[in-house]
Amino acid sequence: MDQPHSPAVLLAGAHYPAQDVRLRPYEYNTQLLSARAHFGNALCECRRPALKLQIRERAGKLHLAAWPGQGRAHAFHCPFYSERDHQTTSVEGFAPGSDGRLRLKYVAPLTATGKSQREEKLQPTPGRARMWALLHHLWMGSGLNRWYPGWRRDWGLTRHVLLREAAEIEIEDTTLDRILYVPRVFTEKSKNDIEKEWQSFVRPLTVDSRGQSLVRSAFVLGVVRTLTQAKTGYHVTLQQHAASIFLPDGICRQLAQRSRRGWSESLLKKERPEDKQARVVVMLRVQSYPNGALVAVDGVMMRTTKSLIPSNTDQEDALANALQAAGTQFSRPLAFDQRHGDLPTFVLRQADGSESFFTDMYCIPLSTPRHSINHLRLVYCERAYEAGHDIWIWDRHEGSTIPKIPSPNANADR
Numbered sequence: 001m002d003q004p005h006s007p008a009v010l011l012a013g014a015h016y017p018a019q020d021v022r023l024r025p026y027e028y029n030t031q032l033l034s035a036r037a038h039f040g041n042a043l044c045e046c047r048r049p050a051l052k053l054q055i056r057e058r059a060g061k062l063h064l065a066a067w068p069g070q071g072r073a074h075a076f077h078c079p080f081y082s083e084r085d086h087q088t089t090s091v092e093g094f095a096p097g098s099d100g101r102l103r104l105k106y107v108a109p110l111t112a113t114g115k116s117q118r119e120e121k122l123q124p125t126p127g128r129a130r131m132w133a134l135l136h137h138l139w140m141g142s143g144l145n146r147w148y149p150g151w152r153r154d155w156g157l158t159r160h161v162l163l164r165e166a167a168e169i170e171i172e173d174t175t176l177d178r179i180l181y182v183p184r185v186f187t188e189k190s191k192n193d194i195e196k197e198w199q200s201f202v203r204p205l206t207v208d209s210r211g212q213s214l215v216r217s218a219f220v221l222g223v224v225r226t227l228t229q230a231k232t233g234y235h236v237t238l239q240q241h242a243a244s245i246f247l248p249d250g251i252c253r254q255l256a257q258r259s260r261r262g263w264s265e266s267l268l269k270k271e272r273p274e275d276k277q278a279r280v281v282v283m284l285r286v287q288s289y290p291n292g293a294l295v296a297v298d299g300v301m302m303r304t305t306k307s308l309i310p311s312n313t314d315q316e317d318a319l320a321n322a323l324q325a326a327g328t329q330f331s332r333p334l335a336f337d338q339r340h341g342d343l344p345t346f347v348l349r350q351a352d353g354s355e356s357f358f359t360d361m362y363c364i365p366l367s368t369p370r371h372s373i374n375h376l377r378l379v380y381c382e383r384a385y386e387a388g389h390d391i392w393i394w395d396r397h398e399g400s401t402i403p404k405i406p407s408p409n410a411n412a413d414r
């Protein structure tokens with residue numbers, strides 16, 4: 001993401017901004033070629049001593065990636081930092097694939113014959129990833145579950161990092177970015193290009209191969225703009241995007257159960273004042289009717305703050321906003337299914353020279369029964385101490401004001 005002091009990478013003897021090389025590797029092709037030929041790797045200087053970076057090739061083009069297993073060793077604000085190493089590879093459905101990419105076994109085949117596919121029930125299949133795992137993986141791999149002071153997060157940048165991450169995921173015989181549509185930032189000027197791009201995304205889905213009713217599916221990811229009830233389901237529209245997608249009753253039931261917070265937030269949206277609204281990210285697996293209208297066959301809705309940091313409640317939104325306003329760095333741990341479980345609401349990171357200190361931050365909502373609060377506090381404390389973290393708890397029963405937030409710099413508190 002964008003930040004004021006991006007670390008540098010050392011590429012064939014010269015320094016370049018890490019952020020720039022990560023986002024626009026094609027502009028550094030000559031340097032990457034030279035580094036690969038003469039050194040075999042590049043170096044990231046976000047840490048001392050510097051960390052090795054892989055020079056990887058995809059479709060004849062070179063780019064940099066964290067050394068396997070070292071994603072977490074990079075500085076929190078470094079574009080090569082990733083929490084994925086110790087998380088997703090152990091998640092059902094994900095396995096290391098070729099060229100360091102992750103191979104994803106998705107819950108249902110992307111192409112199938114027979115109209116029955118359209119009404120298919122997505123039964124849990126052992127060893128295959130579900131939509132929550134996929135969306136959480138994308139979010140975490142793109143760094144969208146983290147915040148660093150000075151970052152901006154507009155839709156253009158969000159779209160860019162999501163598609164970049166999707167290109168690292170193999171699914172069946174392709175990579176996810178090729179079958180994932182994320183709306184572009186809409187402008188009057190780009191209207192025709194956007195329409196063309198959308199049509200070329202939808203077209204393969206409408207192809208009926210030799211009359212065999214070959215049903216293809218692909219993915220759409222965006223922020224919910226409207227959710228409108230229809231006769232046999234709902235229509236959802238996305239921000240920056242004109243076409244609506246139909247959600248049949250079965251999918252609506254699934255969303256209401258497995259994406260409860262995102263679903264109810266989308267329904268409530270109209271009744272809440274603008275400044276109180278959360279955002280809802282929706283990811284759908286879609287198929288097409290012969291007329292090109294899209295229908296969802298699987299999906300998840302993830303509630304987030306205005307800065308697109310996953311958040312379950314108004315209380316968590318308030319904490320995330322306060323952390324951003326206080327200039328702190330923090331991350332939202334993600335569980336790879338719909339339940340957040342006992343994971344901290346956020347993990348605050350304080351820097352002290354080259355060292356980092358972590359604080360597990362928990363929100364206890366008013367809906368938590370009073371008799372279970374002491375037990376919860378014990379569980380949270382144990383977890384934090386086991387991980388070598390400090391603990392911070394905001395129990396809503398004790399007040400609606402956020403307790404004092406640790407300062408961004410560890411020295412100030414210790």
Ligand SMILES: [Zn+2]
Nearest residue numbers: 044046074078
């Ligand atoms: Zn780094």
